[in-house]
Amino acid sequence: MKKWISPALLAITFILSAVAHYANWDHTLQFILSSIAVVFVAGFLGRATESVAHYAGQRLGGFLNATFGNAAELIIAFFLVKEGLFDMVKASLTGSIIGNLLLVLGLSIFAGGLKFKVQNFNVTLAGLNGSLMIVAIIALFVPAMFFNTHSITDEDTKLLSLIVAGILIVSYMAWLSFSMITHKKYLEDVTDKKDEVLPNEHAPVWSRNRSILYLILATVMVAFVSEWLVGTLETLTERFGFSELFVGAFLVAIIGNAAEHSAAILLAMKNKMGAAVEIAVGSSLQIALFVAPVLIFASYFMGNTMDIVFTTIELVAIAVAVFIAKSITQDGATNWYEGLLLLVVYLILGVSFYLV
């Protein structure tokens, strides 16, 4: 692909999406155009983050990667929170987690497995990721359990949500300091020259100031496109009879994660399965341990606290995704059939969410 195609497509899709929004074109068309724009803008944001990270040095760079990695999801979710669409926020967080653990990871393992008989990656990091996934489920599951089995007041539910959110953010900060400071080398060793295999490898290295400018520009663009996209969702659910759950958990999630999808699959097909697993699993962990808690605090500061109580089927979907992903990654070896199993579980969940 020629170098100028990507910026051109970025500009065209962004402008088309803007025109569609302000000229108030048909909502279905607006949805399609802003969806396409989100994919390109998210990719641009990813490259800009990489470039800033390059200049910021490894540690701060890693942190920037980690926090901007899910920026598109975070910003989309912010607008959903602002509009008080809490159910769709939770559905889209759910969708993002299961989308990464089942669709992104499944496609990566399947595609990689078609080219390579068995693909290996380090068991230690897989185990650590598995434990973090379990903690993420627990943090979502326990409040819901207490909410469903006890007559807990609305205020206590919100207080509990804020406390749990706080605990998760602290855990996430501790994870950053663990993986980037105290046990940096320990984890670097195990992923075989992690820096080389990260998806960032082909990121453009613009000059420092340009990079920062691009990062600001990309964030602003993501913010706009996300708002345009969110604006169309309600019409969409009405017009096509999709449930909020299905739109949030599948449509929004797939669009918001498009950049990760392609990066992970390309890495897997280059036999860099460790990096592909990290993108998919790491991204879903960020959603649960950082994005979700931040949204709860954001809603609190906006004056209308969103609680952390997910619905039973959302929790089941997340638990199911974690169990199968943990089972498949824990031996540090994958093959095409294991990728297929992840896709099978995604399909079963998708059909179920659609039919409800």
Add this chain to the structure above:
Amino acid sequence: MKKWISPALLAITFILSAVAHYANWDHTLQFILSSIAVVFVAGFLGRATESVAHYAGQRLGGFLNATFGNAAELIIAFFLVKEGLFDMVKASLTGSIIGNLLLVLGLSIFAGGLKFKVQNFNVTLAGLNGSLMIVAIIALFVPAMFFNTHSITDEDTKLLSLIVAGILIVSYMAWLSFSMITHKKYLEDVTDKKDEVLPNEHAPVWSRNRSILYLILATVMVAFVSEWLVGTLETLTERFGFSELFVGAFLVAIIGNAAEHSAAILLAMKNKMGAAVEIAVGSSLQIALFVAPVLIFASYFMGNTMDIVFTTIELVAIAVAVFIAKSITQDGATNWYEGLLLLVVYLILGVSFYLV
């Protein structure tokens, strides 16, 4: 045991069972006689399948083994479906899965463990089996979850059941092509000359035509005996006050799996634990991924679609069996105490099902 004993016993028990049925003897006696006959006929079917498999070549042979392995359960279940006893079908599928994972595997590990301090088998296949078990639970669990938490119409439930059943059958076909074509050698290596240790080793090698004739004969006999057996169950539940759940999940399942039981235990006592694990775990996977979906399609073609919604305690029983079996097999080493733990879980489930 002399060679002629087995055919003689087969004939005698079959004829006695037939006489009992057509002369309309006491139903309890009919139940006992047809149960004994099922055990022998299932053994005969097993040997006939082996023999045909021998002539059919390894690949087709493996497929025949896989599909005829649970033929007795499948045929018993067909008659239950035909009579519309959907609850008992699901109970017997549940019983077959937990019977294989807890009773067959538990007795094998316990008996083998009394003779050998530690018995080893390959970890890779154990991990793969574990992931398949998780997928099997998910496929049963997700529809039930949606059914119990949402007001989903009867038609949508049946549609979802058919779709999930279709997905499972495709997954099973993919598993066959994975384990018998693309990764045949990979899995053969890990089970140490798999062909030699399979239970099939003592299967008689009759001539080709005779084998096919025997296979047809055995299938017909299983069909008859299964129908006679099923006919007595309702009287049995009425007369002894057993619940359908207990009869389906424990009595029918133990009888239907008798052949696997003895084969797996004998292999374990010969220190061929890998093969014993494969019979027990493989058989339970077949029930969940192939037999159950086929029965749903069969019921659809009979005009009265059985849904895939299992009761909560059936799902709990299956989940419980999968978790403990996965935990015990995943390190690729077993001892007598681990066998005992599986039997303990079976006993707890059995007592609970009996008392309800």
Add this chain to the structure above:
Amino acid sequence: MKKWISPALLAITFILSAVAHYANWDHTLQFILSSIAVVFVAGFLGRATESVAHYAGQRLGGFLNATFGNAAELIIAFFLVKEGLFDMVKASLTGSIIGNLLLVLGLSIFAGGLKFKVQNFNVTLAGLNGSLMIVAIIALFVPAMFFNTHSITDEDTKLLSLIVAGILIVSYMAWLSFSMITHKKYLEDVTDKKDEVLPNEHAPVWSRNRSILYLILATVMVAFVSEWLVGTLETLTERFGFSELFVGAFLVAIIGNAAEHSAAILLAMKNKMGAAVEIAVGSSLQIALFVAPVLIFASYFMGNTMDIVFTTIELVAIAVAVFIAKSITQDGATNWYEGLLLLVVYLILGVSFYLV
């Protein structure tokens, strides 16, 4: 610390607690004093048991260790059973299990991890412990499931409870004979000279008769102090508005396990992580497989059978603790972040139990 401090503190706290009880001091003060006394008396009981074990020889000694290890919890629970406070019994058993798996294990791994980058212990025993934990959950979970989904009579529930309790005690006896007789050496090898690293290493070796006298004295003291402590709990829940659940699951459990806490953490900081894990995990297994069933039989002989049906949130708390502890220990290596994760889960549960 000078040698005479501990006996002096033991005597002073015991006497103060006695005075507070019989002079009927303020209940909050009584609670504080008897709590402190329990900690010292439990420590004394621990050392006395060690000393008797030393003379009794390894096998019987191991058995004494195992059965007296949780003597304080057992005796506290006896008095709760006697007063018919079944809900608080179950809450305190729950608290003891999660306290050991999350707080004791978490602090040990965290404290050890601050001193050592990675701490290793044997994978085989970790796997076996994991399977036992799963069986423990199943034994608690299955009766509750049947109780909640079926109209099972009160009598049948108690019968089922007694049967399950009997099965668990037999399993525990089998575990003792497995780990101390048939596979003693197998497990000794894997924990690297287990005898040397057990917490017992600094236990005083008094003369034989003195040791037995001390053991009797310590048991009597524990019995008294426990009764005084239990007597204050109800006032405490009334005065401070704590729920029975929170008092039982957090306050009583932390006090009753204080001795284990310090022993395990000290071992972890000496890089004897295998022994620390065994104290924490082994203690929680004893509670589930031995203490809880014994209490059910005790209540039966007292004429008012306590059933084994735990509440949903107790089961969730136990399941959650088992899953994360199993996930973190199963690779046989720990670091400070994994300890933090266990503490995070304990904190989430604690806040939730407090707010309900």
